[in-house]
Amino acid sequence: MPVPAIIFPADPLNPRRPDPHFAWEARLLRESGGEHHLVDHDALLAGQAAEAVRRVPRDSGPLWYRGWMLPSTRYADFAVALTARGGNLLTSAPGYAAAHELPGWYGVFEGATPASTWIPSDGPVAPGPQELAAAVARLGGSGPAIVKDYVKSRKHEWHEACYVPELADLPAVGRVVRRFVELQGEFLAGGVVLRRYEEFEHADGSAGNADAAAGTDGIGGSDSGGSGSSGSSGSSGSSDDSDGSDGSDGGKGDGPGTDGRAVEARVWWLDGRPILVGPHPDAPRQNVEPDLTEVGALVRRLGCRFVTTDLASRADGSGWRVVEVGDGQVSDLPRGIDPSGLLTSLITA
Numbered sequence: 001m002p003v004p005a006i007i008f009p010a011d012p013l014n015p016r017r018p019d020p021h022f023a024w025e026a027r028l029l030r031e032s033g034g035e036h037h038l039v040d041h042d043a044l045l046a047g048q049a050a051e052a053v054r055r056v057p058r059d060s061g062p063l064w065y066r067g068w069m070l071p072s073t074r075y076a077d078f079a080v081a082l083t084a085r086g087g088n089l090l091t092s093a094p095g096y097a098a099a100h101e102l103p104g105w106y107g108v109f110e111g112a113t114p115a116s117t118w119i120p121s122d123g124p125v126a127p128g129p130q131e132l133a134a135a136v137a138r139l140g141g142s143g144p145a146i147v148k149d150y151v152k153s154r155k156h157e158w159h160e161a162c163y164v165p166e167l168a169d170l171p172a173v174g175r176v177v178r179r180f181v182e183l184q185g186e187f188l189a190g191g192v193v194l195r196r197y198e199e200f201e202h203a204d205g206s207a208g209n210a211d212a213a214a215g216t217d218g219i220g221g222s223d224s225g226g227s228g229s230s231g232s233s234g235s236s237g238s239s240d241d242s243d244g245s246d247g248s249d250g251g252k253g254d255g256p257g258t259d260g261r262a263v264e265a266r267v268w269w270l271d272g273r274p275i276l277v278g279p280h281p282d283a284p285r286q287n288v289e290p291d292l293t294e295v296g297a298l299v300r301r302l303g304c305r306f307v308t309t310d311l312a313s314r315a316d317g318s319g320w321r322v323v324e325v326g327d328g329q330v331s332d333l334p335r336g337i338d339p340s341g342l343l344t345s346l347i348t349a
């Protein structure tokens with residue numbers, strides 16, 4: 001059996017080296033006896049997949065990707081371009097979309113994750129009042145909610161573009177949704193998602209306080225810099241939530257900080273088994289010990305080989321909830337955690 005290699009994004013300024021954000025993973029992989037190849041992320045995003053993979057050797061066999069988020073269509077192009085060179089991404093394009101986009105995983109996780117509904121869109125166009133009213137009705141018509149797209153929220157623009165205090169206030173729902181769509185712009189992934197807001201336990205031990213604190217959950221990935229040096233920022237260029245901060249700057253309100261943020265654990269799954277359990281990258285110093293009994297069965301039912309689940313503890317102590325699911329290839333690792341075991345699992349998978 002050939003051993004899988006891992007593809008990382010190349011450093012846009014030095015295409016023979018991994019992007020600085022992934023250099024430590026590439027180094028640890030090498031130290032574990034693994035092999036990596038490089039892909040041109042900007043070319044992938046630009047729809048030039050064949051050009052993007054020209055540094056991947058021919059007949060490279062089984063491959064994982066660890067890199068910036070890609071829209072599902074671009075990931076599909078990536079898979080085709082690698083196949084044409086004799087490579088084989090171990091996560092198929094449908095598998096990537098299933099874990100990466102909320103409508104792909106929601107059906108499996110329904111009941112274990114906040115109730116959600118979505119409005120597909122063809123581009124960065126906000127849904128009209130009737131579509132919104134229908135979506136609100138599907139969520140029960142009242143109570144607080146969260147707005148995001150199929151992949152990301154604007155959680156650091158909490159009051160403006162993420163949190164809806166009362167679904168029954170349709171004009172207010174419309175304002176938050178329109179602002180969200182405007183800020184996402186061309187990076188809007190799939191469409192608008194509305195989710196019922198739930199109270200989660202926060203780092204300071206308090207219950208969630210959506211009006212004051214939940215927006216301090218960290219600087220979201222939508223425009224948090226992507227590869228930083230290549231102009232490929234935006235949700236499609238980000239590897240997820242981490243802004244590189246260590247989440248220690250505290251503070252309430254709309255700025256980044258740990259006080260008041262929901263306790264979230266990021267669990268990494270390979271072939272239905274947890275291979276790494278750690279804090280969320282937004283708050284890498286938190287200790288988390290989620291109960292994985294229920295979620296493990298759901299991950300196995302989803303059937304994707306390499307995924308992450310972000311879990312938050314209910315404020316009333318009644319258990320853990322799945323905040324979101326992600327493709328493990330584009331989920332960020334919290335700083336300070338040793339991913340050697342994860343990388344070794346990938347290359348022996």
Ligand SMILES: Nc1ncnc2c1ncn2[C@@H]1O[C@H](COP(=O)(O)OP(=O)(O)O)[C@@H](O)[C@H]1O
Nearest residue numbers: 114146151152153155195196197198217220262
């Ligand atoms: N349904 C919800 N109820 C309460 N808080 C939520 C809910 N959905 C998201 N949040 C909070 O908002 C943050 C961002 O939402 P998330 O779905 O993780 O989007 P992103 O992909 O931008 O990280 C979460 O980390 C959590 O703190």
Ligand SMILES: [Mg+2]
Nearest residue numbers: 241310323324
């Ligand atoms: Mg998140």
